[in-house]
Amino acid sequence: MKIAVLPGDGIGTEIVAEAVKVLKVLDLPLELEHAPVGGAAYEASGHPLPDSTLQLAKDADAILFGAVGDWKYDKLDRPLRPEQAILGLRKHLGLFANFRPAICYPELTHASSLKPELVAGLDILIIRELTGDIYFGQPRGRRTAVDGHFPGSEEAFDTMRYSRPEIERIAHVAFQAARKRGRRVTSVDKANVLETFQFWKDVMIEVGAEYPDVELDHMYVDNAAMQLVKAPKRFDVMVTGNMFGDILSDAAAMLTGSIGMLPSASLDKNNKGLYEPSHGSAPDIAGKGIANPLATILSAAMMLKFSLNQPVAAARIESAVAAVLAQGLRTPDIWSEGTQKVGTREMGDAVVSALNAATTMTKTIKG
């Protein structure tokens, strides 16, 4: 099983190193090959997604990705900015379905910015369409306005669009995921204002008819944002477009205690995927050794489950993470009174120790 390891920038290198450490103790035939991406690749070769990195990603069975970006690249032409690497990978590999589970571990209810009773037992899944919408729609650019409120002035514009097949395939992904969970899908749109999202809603209803065992409801994105912080446990699977999903999944991250806890999987139609934490490169804490590596470690577990058909190994990682939290170890982003503050590396080491301890116990019981 070949894994392309793309650490990227900022805390990307620190957190991916911990996930790699965890993967290496699993005793699986994994071949890990590293390549630069984002700002690191731009520095090395003048492009954020060099051909060699893209080829490695195409050849691999799965991709483990850290994060890209740094404020120092903000002045570069857009095609050369680090963030173009992740957009390029999504586009070239057809990674249209983004899974972002938001689970609140019992030990972290106090780390959430919401009241503990609102998030205790939270387990929701946000499915974000990842290769369409206003992030990829053409045309886009800057020009002189010919109409609007200020004709003749400079303006910028983007294009929001979704085709029927794009909506149909993400709808099927959401309904099938719901069948493995609570059998409820909430489709988030802005059908009251946007033509694109009236069409989204219409197609969701059509596809939903093929899944009579799954309950479908619809919510405007503004209300969805409010409900996420008011009563997040009302959701099971939430499916939405690229831009709304980007924003809502970050809001959902805080329900879990920290964005450093939120893994993600981005899958193509054959379940080949790119696995990354939901956060960015966090330049504000990069190099300090305090980033939370658990989102990346949990992303590696998702990789084993979705792309490499290793559900037992994935469950072992998830149990090890739960064990470490139960021991009271916390990186600063999830720290609270009475728990033990640790750094990135110590947290990774603790997960490795928990895995080794579980293996020893299993061998003892079998013996």
Ligand code: NAD
């Ligand atoms: P960010 O997610 O990097 O950081 C937001 C806040 O969360 C910061 O305060 C940061 O310190 C904190 N944080 C993030 N991950 C953490 C972790 N693992 N442990 C502890 N704290 C953590 O978002 P941002 O600051 O808006 O963006 C920084 C850079 O990342 C930008 O260049 C942006 O474009 C890029 N970015 C990249 C990706 C990606 O690679 N997929 C995603 C989002 C943002």
